[in-house]
Amino acid sequence: MKKIDLRSDTVTQPSDDMRAVIAAAPVGDDVYGEDPTVNKLQTYAAELLRKEAALYCPSGTQSNLVGLLAHCERGDEYIVGNAAHTYLYEGGGAAVLGSIQPQTLDLNADASMDLDKVRRLIKPKDVHYARTKLIALENTHNGRCMPIDHPSAVRALADEYDLSMHLDGARLFNAVVKQGANVKDLVQHFDTVSICLSKGLGAPMGSLLVGRADLIEKATRWRKVVGGGMRQVGMMAAAGLYALKNNISRLADDHANAQALAEGLRAIEGVSVDMAMVETNMVYVTVTKEHRTRLEPLAAAEGIVLPAGTTMRLVTHMDVSAADIGRVISLFQK
Ligand SMILES: *Cc1c(COP(=O)(O)O)cnc(C)c1O
Numbered sequence: 155m156k157k158i159d160l161r162s163d164t165v166t167q168p169s170d171d172m173r174a175v176i177a178a179a180p181v182g183d184d185v186y187g188e189d190p191t192v193n194k195l196q197t198y199a200a201e202l203l204r205k206e207a208a209l210y211c212p213s214g215t216q217s218n219l220v221g222l223l224a225h226c227e228r229g230d231e232y233i234v235g236n237a238a239h240t241y242l243y244e245g246g247g248a249a250v251l252g253s254i255q256p257q258t259l260d261l262n263a264d265a266s267m268d269l270d271k272v273r274r275l276i277k278p279k280d281v282h283y284a285r286t287k288l289i290a291l292e293n294t295h296n297g298r299c300m301p302i303d304h305p306s307a308v309r310a311l312a313d314e315y316d317l318s319m320h321l322d323g324a325r326l327f328n329a330v331v332k333q334g335a336n337v338k339d340l341v342q343h344f345d346t347v348s349i350c351l352s353k354g355l356g357a358p359m360g361s362l363l364v365g366r367a368d369l370i371e372k373a374t375r376w377r378k379v380v381g382g383g384m385r386q387v388g389m390m391a392a393a394g395l396y397a398l399k400n401n402i403s404r405l406a407d408d409h410a411n412a413q414a415l416a417e418g419l420r421a422i423e424g425v426s427v428d429m430a431m432v433e434t435n436m437v438y439v440t441v442t443k444e445h446r447t448r449l450e451p452l453a454a455a456e457g458i459v460l461p462a463g464t465t466m467r468l469v470t471h472m473d474v475s476a477a478d479i480g481r482v483i484s485l486f487q488k
Contacts, residue, residue: 158478159459163325163408163435163471166356172396179392183385184210185378191388195395199362202398203347204338207370209363209377210391214239214324216382217348217361219247222288224346224363224372225318228253231284232320233275235261238292240322251380255284263430265295266304269311276315286315292322293340296467297412297436299329302340309343319343324350324361328434331405345369354405354435355397356472359390404472408435411470411479418483425486437468441486449485456485 159165168176182188196208211217218240226232232248234241236258240248248254257275261267267289277283289312293300305319312319321344323329330337341347346365351357363373377383416437420427424445428438441449446464453460458481460466468482 155457156478157457157459158474158482160468160470160474160482161459161461163354163469164352166471166473168356168358168393171400172356172393175392175396176389179388181386181388184387185383185385189386189388189391191395192391195391195398196362198395198398199349199364202337203341203349203364205341205347205364206367207365209370209373210384210387210394211361211363211377211382212359212384214322214348214350214352214361215244215247216377216380217363218244218320218322219251219380220373220376220382221320221346221348221363221365221369222248222254222290223252223376224369225288225320226252226254227287229255229284230287231255231257231277232288232290233257233259233267233272233286233317234290235259235265235267235292235295237261238290238295238322239324240290240292257284257286261292261295263298265291265293265298265300267291267308269307272308272311276317286317288318288320290320290322291344292324294325294329294434296438297325297328297431297434299332299433300340302333302335305340305343318345320345321347323347325353325434327402328354328405328409331403332409332434346373351394351397354408354471355394355401357390357393357397360394362394401472405435407476408470408472408474409433411435411474411476412437412468414476415468415470415479415482418479419486422483422486435470437470438465439468440465452485452488456481458482458485
């Protein structure tokens, strides 16, 4: 029986084709800038996003961190959503390792920021305050796509106060596919963008920080400082390049599967689905405590892996087929 793991889109197995390009990748020492496959991936990503440069990092946590470190110095501040990954799920790295103060605010459900709120949070230039330096956004956020015109509105405000902009685009390509947008248009207003190759795109590891050449140069130094200078890592970069070339448009399948899952589950009595959240590959489903307890052994028997809790985030990905969605719906029906 095939295992179905809905905890995250990070659980995918590399395909045979991806394993073949990994095995065949020419490599060199990337700390010397001599890994031809890493260089190819970085150039490809920079061109794809129409940015000056890109930097391959082992994880999205690190590409966000070195991005923030490139923008901000000790005593600077970044404005960020209080449920944003960079603030909430990265161990407080910006503050812990960079002495960068986070100024948080509630995000709107569609991942946008209330710009009046942001304006009030920007500190005056005065010795009493941290120096507001950067606004960090996230797309997608909890599976929701940022409205296409939001970044340009943020940019106008940022320019007024001489702030820079970073995008945590771990799942940016889900928004690209969902909104039928060109990736360069979604990122044009950002100075730096972090994208994950290891989520829906299906690579075993890796993220890219893409953006202005001067910032990427600083980030390269910080990547070494935090231990992210890797050597013959072209083998993994090859998987990332394969993912960018082959696995973007198929994200539409994950979105269709999430939609089918949401519709199947909401029809079941006692199961509630937050339909407003179903835009890309995530479905938030709530069951009673009693049902959750009963679900546990049934799921285990079916080889279906669910996250803990009575409100579960179910994530579709390339190792979950349309037929698998049927199996998950039957599980909840039982
Ligand atoms: C997954 C994720 C990251 C980075 O995660 P890593 O596990 O460190 O690669 C960053 N931001 C968001 C929104 C994410 O979902």
